[in-house]
Amino acid sequence: MSRIAACFAALAGKKALIPFITAGDPHPDLTVSLMHGLVEGGADIIELGVPFSDPMADGPVIQRASERALAHKVGLRHVLDMVAEFRKTNSTTPVVLMGYLNPLCAMGYAEFAKRAAAAGVDGMLTVDCPPEEAEELATALQQESIDPIFLLAPTTPLQRVAEIARHARGYVYYVSLKGVTGAGNLDIDDVARKIAALRQYIHVPIGVGFGIRDGATARAIAVTADAVVVGSRLVQEIEAATPETARERLTPLVAELKAAIS
Amino acid sequence: MDRYDFPDVRGHFGPYGGIYVAETLMAALAELNEEYARAKADPAFWEEFHYELKHYVGRPSPIYHAKRWSELLGGAQIYLKREDLNHTGAHKVNNTIGQALLARRMGKKRVIAETGAGQHGVASATVAARYGLECVVYMGAEDVKRQSPNVYRMKLLGATVVPVESGSKTLKDALNEAMRDWVTNVDSTFYILGTAAGPHPYPMLVRDFQTVIGEECKVQMPEMIGRQPDVVVACVGGGSNAIGLFYPYIGVDGVRMVGVEAGGDGVETGRHAAPLSIGKPGVLHGFKSYLMQDEDGQIIETHSVSAGLDYPGVGPEHSYLKDIGRAEYTAINDDEALKAFHDLCRYEGIIPALESSHALAWAAKTAPTMSKDQVILVNLSGRGDKDINTVASLSGLTL
Numbered sequence: 025m026s027r028i029a030a031c032f033a034a035l036a037g038k039k040a041l042i043p044f045i046t047a048g049d050p051h052p053d054l055t056v057s058l059m060h061g062l063v064e065g066g067a068d069i070i071e072l073g074v075p076f077s078d079p080m081a082d083g084p085v086i087q088r089a090s091e092r093a094l095a096h097k098v099g100l101r102h103v104l105d106m107v108a109e110f111r112k113t114n115s116t117t118p119v120v121l122m123g124y125l126n127p128l129c130a131m132g133y134a135e136f137a138k139r140a141a142a143a144g145v146d147g148m149l150t151v152d153c154p155p156e157e158a159e160e161l162a163t164a165l166q167q168e169s170i171d172p173i174f175l176l177a178p179t180t181p182l183q184r185v186a187e188i189a190r191h192a193r194g195y196v197y198y199v200s201l202k203g204v205t206g207a208g209n210l211d212i213d214d215v216a217r218k219i220a221a222l223r224q225y226i227h228v229p230i231g232v233g234f235g236i237r238d239g240a241t242a243r244a245i246a247v248t249a250d251a252v253v254v255g256s257r258l259v260q261e262i263e264a265a266t267p268e269t270a271r272e273r274l275t276p277l278v279a280e281l282k283a284a285i286s
Numbered sequence: 287m288d289r290y291d292f293p294d295v296r297g298h299f300g301p302y303g304g305i306y307v308a309e310t311l312m313a314a315l316a317e318l319n320e321e322y323a324r325a326k327a328d329p330a331f332w333e334e335f336h337y338e339l340k341h342y343v344g345r346p347s348p349i350y351h352a353k354r355w356s357e358l359l360g361g362a363q364i365y366l367k368r369e370d371l372n373h374t375g376a377h378k379v380n381n382t383i384g385q386a387l388l389a390r391r392m393g394k395k396r397v398i399a400e401t402g403a404g405q406h407g408v409a410s411a412t413v414a415a416r417y418g419l420e421c422v423v424y425m426g427a428e429d430v431k432r433q434s435p436n437v438y439r440m441k442l443l444g445a446t447v448v449p450v451e452s453g454s455k456t457l458k459d460a461l462n463e464a465m466r467d468w469v470t471n472v473d474s475t476f477y478i479l480g481t482a483a484g485p486h487p488y489p490m491l492v493r494d495f496q497t498v499i500g501e502e503c504k505v506q507m508p509e510m511i512g513r514q515p516d517v518v519v520a521c522v523g524g525g526s527n528a529i530g531l532f533y534p535y536i537g538v539d540g541v542r543m544v545g546v547e548a549g550g551d552g553v554e555t556g557r558h559a560a561p562l563s564i565g566k567p568g569v570l571h572g573f574k575s576y577l578m579q580d581e582d583g584q585i586i587e588t589h590s591v592s593a594g595l596d597y598p599g600v601g602p603e604h605s606y607l608k609d610i611g612r613a614e615y616t617a618i619n620d621d622e623a624l625k626a627f628h629d630l631c632r633y634e635g636i637i638p639a640l641e642s643s644h645a646l647a648w649a650a651k652t653a654p655t656m657s658k659d660q661v662i663l664v665n666l667s668g669r670g671d672k673d674i675n676t677v678a679s680l681s682g683l684t685l
Contacts, residue, residue: 076583076584077453077585077586078453078458078571078585080307080308080465080571081308081466081469083466087452087453091452091453094584099582099583101582125306126568126569126579126584126585127583128583129567129568130566130568130583131583152307152308153306153569154305154307154309156296156305157304157306174309175308175310177308177313178310179309179310179312179313180312180313184312202473203469204469204470207470
């Protein structure tokens with residue numbers, strides 16, 4: 025069983041917390057420590073952002089995180105090194121990379137999948153690669169037992185949901201709102217209705233992200249979702265901290281979110 | 287060439303093009319694609335489009351024989367397709383009219399656009415005023431500073447100009463921000479994309495609207511010289527004026543097609559904007575094509591004296607035409623483009639856009655190697671009034 029499937033199986037119906045941070049933010053030397061800090065706080069799965077020069081789907085908070093990481097020249101190969109380092113002392117927490125397609129194109133899909141599997145990556149969420157264009161990448165990933173994670177959006181018609189369901193592995197990521205990461209227009213009731221409709225087609229766990237900023241929204245989303253993804257709020261905390269205090273500020277925040285959905 | 291029928295139904299030109307966007311936009315692109323298919327089959331849509339091009343833009347634009355300049359160069363005859371004479375001063379308006387008509391058909395009251403030099407922003411603001419649509423234009427903060435007259439033009443036309451402070455603060459970042467706006471306001475908003483790039487169906491529909499350039503040339507050249515030109519040449523940033531000229535000529539044997547990219551300080555220096563000349567295929571802004579990128583797949587900053595060519599990608603159809611060898615692509619450096627700019631001013635009394643000056647420079651370089659009865663047709667895609675501050679400051683002057 026993959027780490028992602030094992031994780032959801034072990035939760036046995038309890039809700040998963042999936043924190044997101046950008047690899048290399050604020051400094052490449054801190055990322056592995058921050059990942060352990062997330063687990064200490066109660067992270068069930070970690071989403072690790074791969075910095076990209078043109079993060080089209082991200083709001084200002086994660087754009088700045090990408091820019092801070094890129095200032096240290098953090099690229100995909102460094103991110104894989106960080107995951108390998110994390111795996112030296114954690115062999116159970118699934119790690120899902122989240123990013124844009126071009127760095128994967130540049131490395132080559134097969135080469136990426138091989139190196140990612142060796143590093144201990146469990147899933148790949150490629151924001152700008154919908155299933156229509158994903159065949160080659162998804163095949164390469166699955167050959168190495170890495171789950172391609174796909175997005176669903178409020179604008180996705182149900183017929184298309186059924187199509188995406190055929191490709192979905194690990195979990196699906198439902199984008200809670202029309203907007204970019206960190207947006208402020210989350211409508212909890214609307215999300216609950218959509219998730220109920222998705223359940224007819226989707227047979228892997230459903231994670232929900234975008235716009236979840238505190239315990240209260242996390243709890244409300246967790247009523248219907250299987251997993252709650254929190255990104256911008258955590259990245260904001262890193263931004264406000266010094267490199268020395270980032271981990272000690274992040275861990276209690278994750279613990280608070282975990283408590284809220286438990 | 288036997289048969290050329292691209293893109294396919296999913297927007298591919300061979301391995302290029304496609305739809306590489308976040309899931310939230312997939313439905314909007316499908317809706318646009320369906321509406322465009324209906325419009326394309328509707329004679330009334332094209333009738334209105336061509337009425338607007340004739341009475342509002344001033345088409346057909348003439349072709350002019352640059353006789354004096356050709357004689358000075360001492361080789362092939364250079365003819366200019368005068369897109370600079372269009373309303374708003376460039377070819378961009380052909381496309382913005384087409385897209386604004388689509389926006390109206392779709393009942394969208396708000397349009398957004400990205401702009402680099404400001405020409406597409408001005409053309410978008412113009413049609414928004416013409417059709418009574420709200421218009422927001424995203425422009426890199428650096429470009430806002432470099433192109434202040436165009437910023438004011440857009441404001442005069444009633445548009446809101448939003449300076450983009452992220453990334454390199456240029457055209458590519460303006461495009462990112464326009465995409466972010468679209469994803470947020472997808473129900474109410476039509477995105478008027480300015481070049482033959484972006485996710486399907488944009489490369490196809492921008493091409494189809496710009497094809498009026500080449501279609502006119504195919505009629506005008508035989509009227510003027512009794513045959514088609516030996517070479518057609520255009521500058522390539524995103525590539526909309528070039529594809530508009532090339533597309534009708536793809537199936538015409540014996541017509542050489544040359545796209546000229548921005549060589550900046552020289553492609554060997556790394557400071558340029560010539561992805562077809564020296565880039566590698568990748569994915570950016572919703573499509574696959576040649577890109578300027580580093581070994582990690584990060585997009586690298588581009589350099590060109592011409593803000594309109596300062597883009598790290600290129601329309602996917604150009605990547606395909608390059609690979610199949612039907613069109614050839616080369617680069618012209620800043621200093622060569624500037625010389626052509628000045629020469630056209632002095633010998634023909636025409637101030638060309640710095641973008642178009644790249645195509646002119648290629649013609650000036652190549653004409654002497656050809657015989658006097660051969661013909662080069664250059665797409666003079668825009669006029670250079672917008673560039674006088676840039677050219678003056680390069681000459682050490684402040685206006």
